[in-house]
Amino acid sequence: MKKIAVVGAGYVGLVTGTCLADFGLNVMCVDTNNEKIDMLRKGNIPIYEPGLEDLIKRNMYYKRLSFTTNIKAAVEEAEVIFIAVGTPPADDGSADIFYVRKVAQSIGQYINDYKIIVNKSTVPVGTGETVRKKISQTMKERGAKYEFDIVSNPEFLREGSAIYDFTHPDRVVIGTNSDKAREIMKSVYRVLNVNQVPFVFTSIETAEMIKYASNAFLAMKITFINEIANLCEKVEANVQEVANAMGKDGRISPKFLHAGPGYGGSCFPKDTKALVDIGKKYNSRLTLIEKTIEANESQKLIMVEKIKEAMGGVSGKTLTVLGLSFKPNTDDVRESPALTIIEGLISSDAKIQTFDPQGMEEAKWRLQKYESSIEYLNDEYEASIGSDGIVIVTEWHQFRNMDLGKLSKEMKDKYFFDLRNVYDRNHVESFGFNYYSVGK
């Protein structure tokens, strides 16, 4: 049985390591964060991802999955080393590969036999080569010489359905120029291979580009329907019907055609900026993506304006913001539109009462400078007491089917901003609310 190391136990690394262990492989997850590794060793998980906790416990029980901060041991023991560390945006928008380089350096320091280094982090084109050079140089400095191959294996999972996505991918992309590495990667993903999942074998550079091109396209698709939604409002068309009919066209597909407050999360915002940066570096501008980023920023502010306009200003008013995570079923609030909308409302002197099933802790930390204007409540009903308006920013299931009678009972005024288009206007209005949606 091959030994696998997954370096970086975040959303991607933890899911990758756990699912590979569930495929029957022997996996060590490595992270520099002691607290995280301690928690994991005790069977507690540091993130919210449906189904992950049970899967981790099961694979720990069967001793196929372990957690360590000891990268030396992991590099020495594993034949295949996945890099799944963060690649956050630098100030200029480019992807910062500092952590990836750090891991490459550790691999160069401790490599003791043939290894395959698989890059799962989303990285600029050319990073595979950077990793190769860093490992070779570090090995040389210690007077060692071992063979190794580099593979780019970008990850397409979505937070909230990460386990399903990892185990049922639309495709697995393997970028490498080594036949040996390709065969070993096929055996790592044997379970998916026998399940007829399409495998795409490419060069390292092409694999790196596939990830950015895919995310940028999806971000652009969301932004496209958001702009159409804004126009629909002006011309009295219904964006849901427009999207529905558009989606019936096989060339378009119905996915990612839901109008809303703009995309967020740890991937689309940073990956679009990184791709634009790569384009600039190579003097090949990506003007569509540049405009996508701009339009997405405006979309969040358009939501704030929509609320202010409908209510005749929000100064001194209280708004109930439901949903803080960038999408349902995750505790991840990185770049969530909810943060920008809350900031916008508070700068116009509104008070916020909010609730999110999983994202409150991280949101509190990210919104600390607005502490005095935000109250974090225990559920949607508590958050509506004394409020002037409801703003649904993230469509958690429990916000899709609220008891509107109960919700409105102790509100001061009755505005309802359904920024995810999950309610029927007539139904909401029947409870005395003034209903506003996106693009209908």
Ligand SMILES: NC(=O)c1ccc[n+]([C@@H]2O[C@H](COP(=O)([O-])OP(=O)(O)OC[C@H]3O[C@@H](n4cnc5c(N)ncnc54)[C@H](O)[C@@H]3O)[C@@H](O)[C@H]2O)c1
């Ligand atoms: N989150 C997603 O939905 C998603 C999906 C596809 C791809 N990606 C990409 O995958 C990568 C990881 O994203 P994430 O969301 O899992 O990040 P994350 O921030 O949740 O996790 C990264 C982890 O790496 C650890 N780390 C950093 N340096 C380390 C080192 N030298 N050794 C060991 N551990 C180290 C950190 O402590 C952290 O736990 C990024 O490049 C991201 O763009 C993310």
